[in-house]
Amino acid sequence: MKLLYIVIDGMGDLPHKDINNQTPLEAAKTPNLDELARNGKTGLMYSVRKGVAPESDVAVISLLGYDPFKYSTGRGIIEAVGAGVNLKNGDLALRCNFATLGEGTELLDRRVARTLSTEEAIELRKAANKEIKLTSHPAEFEFENTLGHRAILVIKNKNKPLSSKITNTDPAYSIVNGLGVAETTVDMHLKTCLPLDDSEEAQISADLVNEFTEKTHELWENHPINKTRAAEGKLKANVVLARDAGSQLPNFFSINERYGVDFAALADMHAESGIAKLAGMQSSLLPPPTGDLQKDCELRVNRLLEIMPKHDCFYIHLKGPDEPGHDGNCRKKTDVISAIDKYFFGELLPKLDLKDVLFCVTADHATPCILKVHSDTPVPVLLSGGPITDEPTSKFSEKSCAKGSLGTLDYGYQLMPKLMDLLNKK
Numbered sequence: 001m002k003l004l005y006i007v008i009d010g011m012g013d014l015p016h017k018d019i020n021n022q023t024p025l026e027a028a029k030t031p032n033l034d035e036l037a038r039n040g041k042t043g044l045m046y047s048v049r050k051g052v053a054p055e056s057d058v059a060v061i062s063l064l065g066y067d068p069f070k071y072s073t074g075r076g077i078i079e080a081v082g083a084g085v086n087l088k089n090g091d092l093a094l095r096c097n098f099a100t101l102g103e104g105t106e107l108l109d110r111r112v113a114r115t116l117s118t119e120e121a122i123e124l125r126k127a128a129n130k131e132i133k134l135t136s137h138p139a140e141f142e143f144e145n146t147l148g149h150r151a152i153l154v155i156k157n158k159n160k161p162l163s164s165k166i167t168n169t170d171p172a173y174s175i176v177n178g179l180g181v182a183e184t185t186v187d188m189h190l191k192t193c194l195p196l197d198d199s200e201e202a203q204i205s206a207d208l209v210n211e212f213t214e215k216t217h218e219l220w221e222n223h224p225i226n227k228t229r230a231a232e233g234k235l236k237a238n239v240v241l242a243r244d245a246g247s248q249l250p251n252f253f254s255i256n257e258r259y260g261v262d263f264a265a266l267a268d269m270h271a272e273s274g275i276a277k278l279a280g281m282q283s284s285l286l287p288p289p290t291g292d293l294q295k296d297c298e299l300r301v302n303r304l305l306e307i308m309p310k311h312d313c314f315y316i317h318l319k320g321p322d323e324p325g326h327d328g329n330c331r332k333k334t335d336v337i338s339a340i341d342k343y344f345f346g347e348l349l350p351k352l353d354l355k356d357v358l359f360c361v362t363a364d365h366a367t368p369c370i371l372k373v374h375s376d377t378p379v380p381v382l383l384s385g386g387p388i389t390d391e392p393t394s395k396f397s398e399k400s401c402a403k404g405s406l407g408t409l410d411y412g413y414q415l416m417p418k419l420m421d422l423l424n425k426k
Helices: 031-038 056-063 075-082 118-131 200-220 224-231 255-259 270-278 293-310 322-327 330-351 412-425
Strands: 002-008 040-045 092-101 107-109 139-145 150-157 173-176 179-182 239-246 263-267 282-285 313-318 357-362 379-385
Touching: 002 412, 031 040, 031 330, 031 357, 031 379, 056 075, 056 179, 056 270, 056 412, 075 092, 075 150, 075 239, 075 270, 092 200, 118 139, 118 200, 118 224, 139 200, 150 200, 150 239, 173 239, 200 239, 263 270, 263 293, 270 282, 293 313, 293 330, 322 330, 357 412, 379 412
Parallel strands: 002 313, 002 357, 263 282, 263 313
Antiparallel strands: 040 379, 092 107, 092 150, 092 239, 139 150, 173 179, 357 379
């Protein structure tokens, strides 16, 4: 029997008045997920724990069976691994956004209104790597754009290790007990990076991040890319927002050795791919979404079917609904979920025998449209196929799952051991 563990990024939500006080999942047309639910069992889950509105990396670490309070060492270092950047313990890695800075420290947009093309980001990245030198301390850096407005910064001190004990310059996220947590109310101003302890390593790390931030702003403010964007009425990509510093590689146990399985991962984003690699999975980063949901879903189905004979467990991370959640667009989020049901599950299910496959479908976190940020709202969980027997369920939604026999898992890391137990029962 094979396990298909499918995590739909940001799918969870809260009722919204614009869609008859339903959640996007509840309002979406999901006949395939509903059929899985009718033939399976459902429940809810706090993807990390109650009170924690997790970033995606923290949630995925938890969903793969690792307590993030024990294992997480910062999103930056995970994304760097996912992007193939060479680094070692003591190097400082941060997840970054290209953003738009107005007067003083005022931020006009944290993501350049999602209009920055990867090609534009490449030109800005090349300029930074070529023209900026860090002089506050003897250090070198590598700045890499990944997808759209997203990027990674790795700083290497020539004399001593750096420290992740520093604050974010991105106001939308803070560090709580070592984990990246979304702020429910965002003060749209660029923050100064500050040390979180009295160590020299933390002070040096904060100095270097601030220096890089200042110098990239000076370089990019009048860069030809931004002059063209301004002439076209677009926001400038003229500052870096940095968050979730990491300076130690996480010491994950091998998921394959722990459970006696052979896991493969298909991921849309570098963070998920990096976590999978560090967990010991065979990890493939899928081509970036094109905006054509049918084409993107069919590619992912075909890639999964290609590798299914080679492994017995599969982690599939689908980005889809998270962005419209951040944008507060509940109708678009509903449409994206409907498209995933039709073009991913609708294409995949007819090609499989549910007796031979254990399905788990859930979300890494909720991104409620009324909040536009991640929340600690529990997410729906669906188990179907394999040894799972059915229970009365009308629809796969937060409301229906709240009544399911699985109840509510208080910690996301409790799910993986349950899946492995079910897999072993065959």
